[in-house]
Amino acid sequence: MKAIIKIKRPELFSFQECLWFIHRDYDDPLLLIDETSVSRAIKVNDKYIPFTVSEDNEHIKIEINQEDSEAAPYVQNFVEDWLDLKRDLLPFYEILNQHPELSYMTEEFKGLRLIGNPETFETLIWSIISQQINMTFAFKLKRALIQTYGGSLDFDGKSLMLFPTAEVLQNLTVEKLQALQFSKQKSIYIINAAAAFAAGEISKSKLLTLSSQERIEKLISLKGVGLWTANAVIMQSLNDPTGLPLGDVGLLRALESHKMINGRADQDGLNAIFDRFNGWQAYLVNYLWRSLAKPATPMTING
């Protein structure tokens, strides 16, 4: 028995653009992806609910593989946040159109949304994992962590992996994470961050009550979380459009290739650009990250 939810497609939305961005060149262990859909599982009331998102004419279709009707609204909210469906993109496109170097994006990436991950703990740990290492290795670490300390559930004969909970990760030792090729530093950061979440010291709901600045301060209070990581989390998990992971090498590479800054140390150039995208910083970052990747077709499926 499946529950099906249909959400009306907003203006300036492309499911294919979003789906492709979710996948990019990577192989996220938490997702099952094919040309037309993406599946994952989330915890709702202590129960894991697997679901699939696809598109159906003028709708975004969510299929929930459970009879659990209580989960439906939760899953719907999750997807609306995941694809940032509630936002009106028009003001952002108007700013893009004021920049000759960027205006092509309104056509080429038309309908791409701020893609993140509504699971804040996952997002934070992922951001810590991916600090200062290449993405190939980062995903390797993520997969090892999930395979060793996460879970999995059966999903139409395939298996959907589940991210380890904060409760599990807080009880790990540095040695156990080092055995998975995590550096000593990162192992400490991850265990500490997990403890803060497990204790309820930091949570998505608490962060949501704070201003952008307060969110960043709260996240930075964790050892191993700097400005880059904090901004990545607020932009990707709290849908905070002012999130701006300055110093991000991908961001700098993209701006260089668009000839919008003079080298990676060009702070003034950087500030000038983002001043003009006030309120849409995270969207510009997302679109610039999109620009780094290769053309969207053909898509490779799960490695």
Add this chain to the structure above:
DNA sequence: AACCAGGTTATGC
């Protein structure tokens, strides 16, 4: 075999 990768912290002036 250097140099780099979706950084952060500690140290020194």
Add this chain to the structure above:
DNA sequence: GCATAACATGGT
């Protein structure tokens, strides 16, 4: 406060 070093480990 701002530059620089130290950290840590695999990918290209």
